[in-house]
Amino acid sequence: NRERIIQSERLNVVSELAASVSHEIRNPLTVTSGFLQLLNKSKSITPEEKGFVELSLQELNRAEKIVSDYLSFAKPQLENMVYSNMFAELEYTKNIIMPYASIHKVEVKFSFNNTLNKSYDRNQIQQCLINLYKNGIEAMKEKGGGTLTIEVSERKQTIIISIQDTGIGMTKEEISRLGKPYYSTKAEGTGLGMLMVYGTINKVEGTIEVHSVQGAGTTFHLIIPA
Ligand code: ADP
Numbered sequence: 583n584r585e586r587i588i589q590s591e592r593l594n595v596v597s598e599l600a601a602s603v604s605h606e607i608r609n610p611l612t613v614t615s616g617f618l619q620l621l622n623k624s625k626s627i628t629p630e631e632k633g634f635v636e637l638s639l640q641e642l643n644r645a646e647k648i649v650s651d652y653l654s655f656a657k658p659q660l661e662n663m664v665y666s667n668m669f670a671e672l673e674y675t676k677n678i679i680m681p682y683a684s685i686h687k688v689e690v691k692f693s694f695n696n697t698l699n700k701s702y703d704r705n706q707i708q709q710c711l712i713n714l715y716k717n718g719i720e721a722m723k724e725k726g727g728g729t730l731t732i733e734v735s736e737r738k739q740t741i742i743i744s745i746q747d748t749g750i751g752m753t754k755e756e757i758s759r760l761g762k763p764y765y766s767t768k769a770e771g772t773g774l775g776m777l778m779v780y781g782t783i784n785k786v787e788g789t790i791e792v793h794s795v796q797g798a799g800t801t802f803h804l805i806i807p808a
Pocket residue numbers: 651713717718721747749750751752760761765766767768770771772773774775776777800
């Protein structure tokens with residue numbers, strides 16, 4: 583038990599550190615990639631040099647993906663703590679994901695029925711929701727589209743957030759690997775999204791239930807005590 587407490591404290595330190603460096607990392611990434619794109623258009627660049635520049639751009643792109651899966655919403659803490667029913671975060675992240683959904687022919691259904699309040703870090707919850715929506719949409723992308731259903735309800739003293747997709751689904755084995763660092767089945771995946779999701783829900787003392795049928799879709803239930 584003590585071991586576990588130490589471990590979760592360690593997780594907190596890591597996520598706080600991540601939060602404080604994330605914004606600092608984004609700017610240099612953007613600036614560097616901008617100059618490399620300019621260099622790439624130069625008339626005096628040799629084919630070999632062009633190859634190096636393109637590789638560098640690819641690597642920067644990958645770093646950018648890691649930041650956006652893991653740290654994009656992170657901002658220096660504390661003032662991000664709120665006590666609320668999560669409506670603002672659910673509404674906001676749903677709107678953010680809309681363009682990504684429509685590009686991939688995914689319809690988004692949303693319903694909210696919760697009056698219970700909870701204390702949480704707003705940015706972390708936003709990032710966690712975005713990662714789950716993104717995974718759902720990406721699982722449907724391979725099927726040419728589908729429906730993402732986001733439902734929030736309350737039962738006794740718990741808030742239940744359900745995120746359902748009609749995507750490719752997972753096997754039992756694949757479900758058991760969710761949340762392991764760098765586990766990804768995608769060509770351009772980071773394998774950090776679900777790690778962030780589990781870390782965040784753990785922090786609010788919640789649990790995650792996964793139901794998945796291969797070929798039919800997946801539902802995540804986030805069960806959070808109020
Ligand atoms: P990434 O999205 O970068 O691959 P994640 O940590 O977000 O990394 O997800 C890890 C893996 O879990 C994914 O590559 C995918 O295989 C699986 N996965 C997660 N969510 C879903 C989902 N809704 N449907 C099917 N597979 C999923």
